[in-house]
Amino acid sequence: MTAEQVVARGSSVITAMETHDIRFPTSRELDGSDAMNPDPDYSAAYVVLRDGDDEGHGFAFTIGRGNDVQTAAIKALEPYVLGKSVDDLGALYRDMVGDSQLRWLGPEKGVMHMAISAVVNALWDLKAKREGKPVWLLLSEMSPEEIVGLVDFRYLSDALTREEALAILRAAEPGRAERIERLKESGYPAYTTSPGWLGYSDDKLRRLCKEAIQDGFTQIKLKVGADLDDDVRRMRIAREVCGPGFRIAVDANQRWDVGAAVAWVKALAEFDPWWVEEPTSPDDVLGHATIAREIAPVKVATGEHVQNRVIFKQLLQAGAISYLQLDAARVAGVNENIAILLLAAKFGVPVCPHAGGVGLCELVQHLSMFDYVAVSGSMDDRVIEYVDHLHEHFVTPVVIENGAYRTPLAPGFSATMHAESIADYSFPDGPVWRSA
C-alpha cells in the first residue's frame, strides 16, 4: 500500500485497546538469573490496539511482581489513542510524553514511560502491518525530514539539534538500497548471553560456550558481580573454551558502587573482558565516566535500564560509554529510540541493543537494521544481543543463522504473541498459573 492509499483511508482510527498481564514462570529454571535479579519471572504487560481488522501489538517487559501495575499504566493511556490514527506518530508520541498530568509521574521515566513505550511500539506495529512492511523497512524508506519529524528534540539541543540530525540522515541516504539488499542477504551480527547466567553450573557454562562458537557467534557475555571467586573461575573457563581474542563481555547488572566496579573489573582483567555492562546504577552518568577512565582499555556499556534520551545524552557527553545498549521497551518506544540512534551517531558510539527478556530480540532487530540502513550506515563493531528464551510464543520469532539475526520480512514489528500463549500465561488466571 502506498502512503497515498493510507491517507485515503483517512477515517480509519483506533477503536479499541485491550491489555494482558502475561507472566512466564522462568524463575523455576534460573534462566535469566544475575547478580541483581536472582529469580525473575519474565513477563510482558501486553497491549493490543485495534483499527478495523488491523491490530497493533506491543508490550513492556518486566520480571514479575509489578507487571499488574505496568499493565494498569498502559490501560491509563487508552484515552490518548482511542479515536486516533497512525498517520502522524510523531505528534501522537509527543502528545503522550508531553501530557502535563502524566508527565508528573516521571517525567519520562519508570512505569508510565514504559507504558508509553508499549503503546508507541504497538502503534508502529499497526502502521507497519497496514503498510505491508516490517518496521525496519518502513522507517528506512522515510525521508530525513519525515524521520526527524518523529523525534522530540526537547532537552537535546545542547548535544544534537534538528539540523544536525538532518545532516546525519542525509549523509546516510546514498547507499540505502545497497544496505537493504545486504541485510536481506546476510542479516545483522548477534552475540549470545545464553551461556552466562549466574545460576548455571560450570559444566553447563563450558558446554554453552562451545555451542556458541559452533553456532557462529563471535561474542558471548557472562553475568558477574555476585562473588568474585566465582567470577574468576567462570571467566577462566570461558576464556579457555573460547580462546584468546574471542570477545567475552561481562555484565554486572548494576551490582557495584563506583570503587567496587573498578576493583572488580581490574581483578578480571587478566581474562581480557571485552566490555563491562551496567557496572553501577544506570542513573550514574558521572560514575560511569569515572569507571570508564579507570578500567580502560576494558570498555563500558550500558543502556537497558537507562530511562530516557536525556541520560543517554549525558553518557555520551561525558565519554562514559563505548557501547550504547538501547532497549526497545524502556524509553518511549520507536520514536525516542530514533533520537537515541541519532545521538549515538553524532558521538560516534556504536549501538549494541539490549535484548532477551520477552520479545526484546524481536523488537530491537528492527531498530538496529534501521540504524544500519538510514542512520549510522554501518554494522562495524556492532552486535545485537541474543538470548534463546521464549521466542516460541511469538508468531514471527527471530531467526538466528551463523551468529546473525536473519532480516525479518513479515509486516509489522515482530511483536505479536500467539493467542494461546496470551491465554495460557495470563496472570493469575491462566492455566499455567492456576496449576502452580
Add this chain to the structure above:
Amino acid sequence: MTAEQVVARGSSVITAMETHDIRFPTSRELDGSDAMNPDPDYSAAYVVLRDGDDEGHGFAFTIGRGNDVQTAAIKALEPYVLGKSVDDLGALYRDMVGDSQLRWLGPEKGVMHMAISAVVNALWDLKAKREGKPVWLLLSEMSPEEIVGLVDFRYLSDALTREEALAILRAAEPGRAERIERLKESGYPAYTTSPGWLGYSDDKLRRLCKEAIQDGFTQIKLKVGADLDDDVRRMRIAREVCGPGFRIAVDANQRWDVGAAVAWVKALAEFDPWWVEEPTSPDDVLGHATIAREIAPVKVATGEHVQNRVIFKQLLQAGAISYLQLDAARVAGVNENIAILLLAAKFGVPVCPHAGGVGLCELVQHLSMFDYVAVSGSMDDRVIEYVDHLHEHFVTPVVIENGAYRTPLAPGFSATMHAESIADYSFPDGPVWRSA
C-alpha cells in the same frame, strides 16, 4: 513511650492497608498553573496502614490523570508491609527498594518509587504516633548509629561513606537540645510561592506580593518560562513591590533546553532573580552544571522531580546546584531523604525543600527541622517553600507565623487527612466529582 516499651509490644504488626485515589479540582481556579503544568488537579494517592488501633498515613502527590496508576502501585506494596512491624524501618525500606522484581520497574524512580515513598512515610507516621512524637523529633533523638542504619548507601560511596555520614551526625550532636528549643520557640523560615502562579493577573500578583511582605516572608517565587515578555513584566512588578535586595526566586518547571535557560535567565538578570529553579530536565546533571556556570551569580536550585539520591549525588558532585530542593514524596520517603540531607551536608549545600501540592508542606517541615537539629545544625540561608493550598484537608495542618513554619508538636508526620476530605474528593465516585 521508650524504645524498650516499643520493643516490648513485639508482636504488634501491620494488619491492613487501604488506598484512596483523592483528587482536588484545582484546575478550575488555575491555582498551581506553571509553564509545564497549565491545568493540574492536585491529587494524592493515599495510603492508610493499620496496626491494632494505630494508623499510619502517607501519600504520593500527583497532578491528576495517572493518580489511579499511582494508587495501584501503592496497593502492589501491600505484601511487603502486611505482617511487618515498624521496629526496623531501615531494613523494611531496603527490602522494598531492593526487591529485584519491583526494582525492574525503575530502578528507584517514577511511579513505583513514589509508591514506596508513600508507604515508607506512612510507616514513619505510624511509628511516630506510637512513640507519641512528631517525626522530626523522633529522628532528632536517634543516635548517629541509628540514623545511618536507616540509609541505603548503595551507589553513594564515591561521594559519601557510612563513616563520613557518622562523622557529620556526630559533629552535630552537641547543641541538639538547644536547637530543639529554638525550633519550638521560633519555628523554621519559609518562603511563599503563592503570589507567582502563571495564571494570575498582574493585579493579583501585585496584591499577593504586598501580602507576602506583610506576612513576614523574606523570599517569594514567581513561575516563569511560558513567555519572556510576560516574565519581564511580572518580574518588574514583583521587584517594584518588593524592593531591591528582597529575594525573588524564579521557577521554570523544566521548560527550557540548556541554551534557552541561559538566555532567558540572562534576560531577567536586571531584576536580580535569587535562584532559578528547574531550568531544564531534572535528569540533566551536566545541563544544570552548564547553566550554573553560565548564569552566575544567579543560582540554580532543583529537586522536586529529582528521582533519587543517585541524581542528587551527581548534582552535588558536578557543582550544578546552589540549593537542594528535596521532595518528601518523590524519592523513597524519610529514609532516602536522610541520605540526601547527609549528601547536602557533606557538600555544604543548603536544603530548601519543595512543598505545596497536597500535604507536602506538612511533610517537609519535619525533614528540615530534623536537618537543623541533627544533620546540618544550621538554618542559615535555608527556607522551606510554602504554598497556601489545601491545608484545610489535614487534621494537623502547617501553621505559618511571621514568615516561618511553627514547629509541629503533634505525634506523627502531619500526614493525616480528614475522613470527610477523603470521602468527598475520592475519584471518580466522591460527591465533588460525581457532581462535576
